[in-house]
Amino acid sequence: MGGFKTLKSKDPEIFNAINKELRRQRETLEMIPSENFASWDVILPLGTWLTNKYSEGYSGKRYYGGNENIDAIENIAIERARKLFNVPHVNVQPYSGSPANFAVYAALCKPGEVIMGQNLTDGGHLTHGWKTSVTGEFFRSVPYHVKPDGYIDIDEVRRLAVENRPKLIWVGASAYVREFPFEEMAKVADEVGAYLVADIAHIAGLVAGGAHKSPVDYAHIVTTTTHKTLRGPRGAMIMVTEKGLRKDPDLADKIDKAVFPGLQGGPHDNTTAAIAVALLEASQPQFREYAAQVVKNSRALGESLKRRGLHLVTGGTDNHMVLVDLTAYGKGMGIFAQEALDLVGIVVNRNTIPAEPSSPFYPSGIRIGTPAITTRGMKEPEMEAIGNMIGDVVDQVKDYSIGKDREERTAEINRFRREVVSNAKVQEVRTQVIELCSRFPLYEGIEM
Ligand SMILES: Cc1ncc(COP(=O)(O)O)c(C=O)c1O
Numbered sequence: 178m179g180g181f182k183t184l185k186s187k188d189p190e191i192f193n194a195i196n197k198e199l200r201r202q203r204e205t206l207e208m209i210p211s212e213n214f215a216s217w218d219v220i221l222p223l224g225t226w227l228t229n230k231y232s233e234g235y236s237g238k239r240y241y242g243g244n245e246n247i248d249a250i251e252n253i254a255i256e257r258a259r260k261l262f263n264v265p266h267v268n269v270q271p272y273s274g275s276p277a278n279f280a281v282y283a284a285l286c287k288p289g290e291v292i293m294g295q296n297l298t299d300g301g302h303l304t305h306g307w308k309t310s311v312t313g314e315f316f317r318s319v320p321y322h323v324k325p326d327g328y329i330d331i332d333e334v335r336r337l338a339v340e341n342r343p344k345l346i347w348v349g350a351s352a353y354v355r356e357f358p359f360e361e362m363a364k365v366a367d368e369v370g371a372y373l374v375a376d377i378a379h380i381a382g383l384v385a386g387g388a389h390k391s392p393v394d395y396a397h398i399v400t401t402t403t404h405k406t407l408r409g410p411r412g413a414m415i416m417v418t419e420k421g422l423r424k425d426p427d428l429a430d431k432i433d434k435a436v437f438p439g440l441q442g443g444p445h446d447n448t449t450a451a452i453a454v455a456l457l458e459a460s461q462p463q464f465r466e467y468a469a470q471v472v473k474n475s476r477a478l479g480e481s482l483k484r485r486g487l488h489l490v491t492g493g494t495d496n497h498m499v500l501v502d503l504t505a506y507g508k509g510m511g512i513f514a515q516e517a518l519d520l521v522g523i524v525v526n527r528n529t530i531p532a533e534p535s536s537p538f539y540p541s542g543i544r545i546g547t548p549a550i551t552t553r554g555m556k557e558p559e560m561e562a563i564g565n566m567i568g569d570v571v572d573q574v575k576d577y578s579i580g581k582d583r584e585e586r587t588a589e590i591n592r593f594r595r596e597v598v599s600n601a602k603v604q605e606v607r608t609q610v611i612e613l614c615s616r617f618p619l620y621e622g623i624e625m
Contacts, residue, residue, distance in 0.1 A: 181625045196625045203619045204611055205522035206563060210498035210546025211351070211379060213408045214553070214619060215451070216458060222450035223410055231443045235433060241443075250450045257456035258414055261385050263393055266417040266429035269452055270436050270444040274378045274402035277413035277436075278304040279312070281398055284428075284435035285372055286344050288315050293337060293371075294347035295329065296320035298529040298537060300500075302376065305347040319343060323531045327354070327491035327500075331361045338369045348392065349376030349400075352528050352544050354494040356390055363395035372424070374398045378413075380496055382406025382548065385459045386468020389496060397421030397428065406471065406497055406548045409455025412448040467551060471497045474547040477557040481564020482545075487571065490530055490542065498546040502530045503571070509535035509579035512590065514543045517570050517597050522610040523563070539579050539586070553617040562613065566606045573602050 185192045202214070227250070233240040236248040236255075251269060258267040271277035286292060292312070294305025299322045303310040306318030319341045321334045338346065348362040359375060366373035375392035381401040383389035392399055399416040403409035415436065417429045425431070437444070458464060472495070479489050479499040490500040503510035511527025518525050529535075530542035545567070547560070555563075577593045580586040597603055 185625075192625070199620065199623070199625060204614050205524050206610055206614065207549035208523060208525045208545045208547070208563075210544055210548065211402075211405045212546075213382075213405060213548045215404070215408055215410060215455065217620065217623065219409055219451050219455045219458070222454060223447050225447060225450075227447035227450055228445070230446050232446055233437060233443045235437070247446045247449075250446065250453060251444070254449050254453035254456065257453060257460065258416065261456055261460050262391070262399070262416055264399065264416040264418050265422060266432070268415045268432055268436050269412075269449055270441065271400075271413040271415060272441060272445060272448075273411060274302075274376075274400065274413045275304050276440060277400045277402075277415050278302075278376065280415060280432065280435040280440050281374055281400060282312060282316065282345070283439045284431040286316055290316055290345075291319055291341050291343040292316045292345045292347070293319045293321055293334070293341070293343045295350045295353070296322050298533045298540075299323045299531055300350040300352035300529075301347070302349075302351045302378070305350075305376070317341075323353075325532060327531050329353070329355075329358055331358055331365070334362065335365045335368070338365050338371065342369055343371045345372045345374055347374050347376055348396070349374075349378065349380075351379060352498070352500055354489075354491055354496060354498055354500050356495045357392070359390060359392040359395040366397075372397045372421075374400065376400050378402040379405055379498075382408055382459065382464075383468050383471065383496060386465045388465075388468035388472050393418050394420065397424050398432070403452050403455060406468070407455060407459060408467075408548075408552065409459075410448050410451035412445070412452050414452070470556065471547050471551045473557060474551050474555065474560050475499055477560035478545065478547060478564050481561045482567060485564060485568030485571075487568065497548050498544055500528060500530060501543045501545065501571075502541065503543065504530070504534065504541050506575045507578045508541050509539035510574070510577075511540045511543050512579070513574035513577045513593055514571055516594070517574050517600075517603060518543070518567065520597060520603055521566065521570055521606040522614070523567060523570070523606075535579065550617075553619055555613075555617055559613065559617075562609075566609055569602055569606055573597070573600050 231241045232247045254269045255267045295301030297307040324330045373396045375396035380389045403412040421428045488502045515527040528542045528544035529540040
């Protein structure tokens with residue numbers, strides 16, 4: 178086995194980029210809420226010969242020979258997921274979260290039927306019916322919203338559902354900081370005869386670790402990515418609940434057929450093996466501690482940010498992220514905060530806020546998450562320090578503005594980019610970030 182040595186001499190361009198990415202991850206605070214650090218044991222199977230195999234079909238029913246080992250791997254992954262999430266049926270083949278959600282549509286809806294999901298700029302995901310996603314094009318999408326206080330407007334959900342009679346209602350989002358009201362959403366779905374599909378992509382690790390209520394008693398189907406709080410490889414799963422099978426005894430079969438042959442070809446068997454390892458890790462007692470710490474950390478971070486005068490959507494958080502509303506400094510400020518934080522090595526993403534006054538590309542907030550830095554071992558004292566660093570950086574960008582029109586915006590963003598690189602405070606915080614990262618090593622012992 179050549180390890181990284183042969184790659185280094187054979188393909189130095191790719192080797193160098195991979196090496197530089199390892200350094201970047203080590204020397205920055207990864208605070209994008211949808212990211213995490215998979216363990217080396219999860220990463221390992223991804224780079225094996227499992228990537229060579231074709232396994233179209235399902236265990237015991239493949240279209241190709243030589244699948245006895247792949248069957249064993251897929252069966253283990255399914256069994257672990259069934260046990261961990263307490264569901265009767267799991268499909269572990271979706272390539273990622275978006276294809277998993279498309280497979281649910283393919284199983285349940287005909288083109289043109291009504292679907293409901295949380296509006297994108299209110300925190301929802303593209304695949305829940307947003308206009309630029311094919312899900313908004315193929316189906317009649319009726320989005321629901323959050324109230325001005327940032328909580329899901331369940332009265333609006335009920336009103337829209339009764340008026341529009343959706344076939345499917347999504348619960349779950351990408352930028353929502355409170356516990357999802359699974360029970361209330363289920364009441365609405367049951368009232369109008371809709372399927373309730375919980376997309377727990379963001380919170381799967383919290384659900385598995387007991388730090389967020391499970392949707393399994395309320396939803397008919399649960400989809401999730403495996404690479405966020407669940408700390409697995411990039412991939413996804415679709416789970417059918419007992420409630421789902423009671424509504425439609427063929428639901429498991431419909432989901433499996435929608436994934437293959439409906440939407441996909443051969444599964445990524447290397448990913449399936451890595452998902453199995455991640456599920457094993459997530460069923461250990463340490464993972465419950467991890468999930469609880471992720472939430473404690475995001476609460477501590479939120480309190481620290483509030484002490485620095487920053488406004489949080491809903492005033493706090495129940496999960497792994499906080500959403501900072503920067504409108505006190507003007508609309509569309511997310512880009513300045515994100516880019517200045519990037520320079521100091523605090524990696525976050527700009528995000529829309531409830532009743533967004535600007536646009537998804539120039540939104541007025543930033544989304545900050547604790548899953549990855551909690552994996553590194555950071556706790557409340559570090560959150561207090563990071564909150565202060567973020568406060569210091571945001572103080573440096575307050576006086577910029579995105580302007581009235583495109584021309585003004587381009588000029589202002591260019592001026593900001595010229596000035597921020599030599600900002601003394603920004604440079605000082607960069608040093609603090611490097612020092613903090615050095616105390617919490619990442620992928621120790623791995624050298625390229
Ligand atoms: C709630 C939700 N669902 C689905 C997805 C899609 O996952 P992927 O990016 O793996 O397609 C995401 C990704 O961010 C998400 O936040």
